[in-house]
Amino acid sequence: MEILYKSTRGDKQLVTASEAILQGLAKDGGLFVPERLPALDKTPEEFAKMTYQETAYEVMKLLLTDFTEEELKSCIQKAYGDSFDTEAIAPLTQAQGVWFLELFHGRTIAFKDMALSILPHLMTTAARKNRVQNEIVILTATSGDTGKAALAGFAGVEGTKILVFYPKNGVSPIQERQMVTQKGDNTRVVGIHGNFDDAQTGVKRLFADRELALRMQEKGFQFSSANSINIGRLVPQIVYYVYAYAQLLKEGRIEVGEEINVVVPTGNFGNILAAFYAKNMGLPIRKLICASNDNKVLYDFLTTGVYDRNREFYLTTSPSMDILVSSNLERLIYCIAGGDSKKDAVLMEQLAAEGKYEITEEMRTGLADFWGGYATQKQAAEKIRTLYEDTGYVIDPHTAVAAAVYDGYRAKTQDPVKTVIASTASPFKFTRSVMTAIDPGYETADDFELVDELSRIGCVPVPGAIEEIRSAPVLHRTECEKDQMKEAVEDFLGL
Numbered sequence: 001m002e003i004l005y006k007s008t009r010g011d012k013q014l015v016t017a018s019e020a021i022l023q024g025l026a027k028d029g030g031l032f033v034p035e036r037l038p039a040l041d042k043t044p045e046e047f048a049k050m051t052y053q054e055t056a057y058e059v060m061k062l063l064l065t066d067f068t069e070e071e072l073k074s075c076i077q078k079a080y081g082d083s084f085d086t087e088a089i090a091p092l093t094q095a096q097g098v099w100f101l102e103l104f105h106g107r108t109i110a111f112k113d114m115a116l117s118i119l120p121h122l123m124t125t126a127a128r129k130n131r132v133q134n135e136i137v138i139l140t141a142t143s144g145d146t147g148k149a150a151l152a153g154f155a156g157v158e159g160t161k162i163l164v165f166y167p168k169n170g171v172s173p174i175q176e177r178q179m180v181t182q183k184g185d186n187t188r189v190v191g192i193h194g195n196f197d198d199a200q201t202g203v204k205r206l207f208a209d210r211e212l213a214l215r216m217q218e219k220g221f222q223f224s225s226a227n228s229i230n231i232g233r234l235v236p237q238i239v240y241y242v243y244a245y246a247q248l249l250k251e252g253r254i255e256v257g258e259e260i261n262v263v264v265p266t267g268n269f270g271n272i273l274a275a276f277y278a279k280n281m282g283l284p285i286r287k288l289i290c291a292s293n294d295n296k297v298l299y300d301f302l303t304t305g306v307y308d309r310n311r312e313f314y315l316t317t318s319p320s321m322d323i324l325v326s327s328n329l330e331r332l333i334y335c336i337a338g339g340d341s342k343k344d345a346v347l348m349e350q351l352a353a354e355g356k357y358e359i360t361e362e363m364r365t366g367l368a369d370f371w372g373g374y375a376t377q378k379q380a381a382e383k384i385r386t387l388y389e390d391t392g393y394v395i396d397p398h399t400a401v402a403a404a405v406y407d408g409y410r411a412k413t414q415d416p417v418k419t420v421i422a423s424t425a426s427p428f429k430f431t432r433s434v435m436t437a438i439d440p441g442y443e444t445a446d447d448f449e450l451v452d453e454l455s456r457i458g459c460v461p462v463p464g465a466i467e468e469i470r471s472a473p474v475l476h477r478t479e480c481e482k483d484q485m486k487e488a489v490e491d492f493l494g495l
Ligand SMILES: *Cc1c(COP(=O)(O)O)cnc(C)c1O
Pocket: 110, 111, 112, 145, 146, 228, 265, 266, 267, 268, 269, 270, 271, 272, 320, 321, 398, 399, 424, 425
């Protein structure tokens, strides 16, 4: 059965999956959602026999229905191959009675690789299918990890260009170094003087700029988005929840049909929304535990029904979660509004105008599957240290937020359901925060000394992604004010 996509805000246009991937955002500013969520058509036992790539095909074919089998399999093969450092692609590690689903074995050692290694292939395939002649220009705002993962995914991909904006003082030194050393003639990286929300708001404005779009069209360019609002990011993220469940079953850790909990360190709400979609496609998930850091706008929303971005913004040790406007939440809002796009549009207008909205009691009942928690930087650091001292396993600060929130959940609920924590970055990506959490004495060491020390104490080899940037030359030095992003685009495209 063909699945078409529609806007959360009521635009009547129905598009195919490939059109939605190319377009990124719907014309009315809404997000594309599938008309309905198809059910998984393989049993857990069948999934347990599959490789990651096979699982990816079985899941993605249900939602990307206008891609042929051959097209989809080719995209999957290009994405989930040698660029991952383990055949499992997304392995599970057990520690302190929970399973860490390691989503950081791709090229840039963070979970964004799970989707961004396949998105460029989905996008160029979609362009071909829709007879698009223009060059696709990817415009991305990043809080750190998306940028590099998108750059790595799109660099050198014919028919595409990519421009990444990041908050100049809002990403880790290693994240920044990863981006500014990016090779590829079709890439550009710009540091803006502002925070991630400024970057994201600026990108949204550029996407909506008709005048710019016209001038680009004349020169043979069109925008597309690699941000997590793109349905081509969301769909590949459903895969690893199905895969994780199947692996637990295969290893005899759970019975067929047994429910598991999932804990997700959340920022833009993409990763946890994928888990929610997986649940609604029939994967036995009980609770979706949404973990926030000090920027706990989602925790407040889940516990009070009020979303309010008018608050202090904190730069934390988990920068990819330093977000006050969680874009993908709109897809959940649309869903709990019973698919009523008018309700969604009104709330999103309030968010744009006042930075705030409140959902109805009825809508709140739709949040029953979610449990919101948050952990401060101090609690996350404490979790890194105690987990390491207890088990020798080292986790990154984002994953630590999730693990700390899960501890709080357990203490409060005594819920014995087996639990998977999405482990979203390698500790090597945030070496300084991780090492000083383990021992403040590390504060004086330089970043690469810390990398070697982490490798020693954690008994894990230094990932290739880090080795690579030790000596790589800086290729991108552009900076701009937050209101000069349009000029940066014009300069990059020669408009
Ligand atoms: C992007 C990111 C997150 C947040 O994921 P969302 O899908 O935006 O909620 C968490 N941790 C890390 C390391 C990330 O890169």
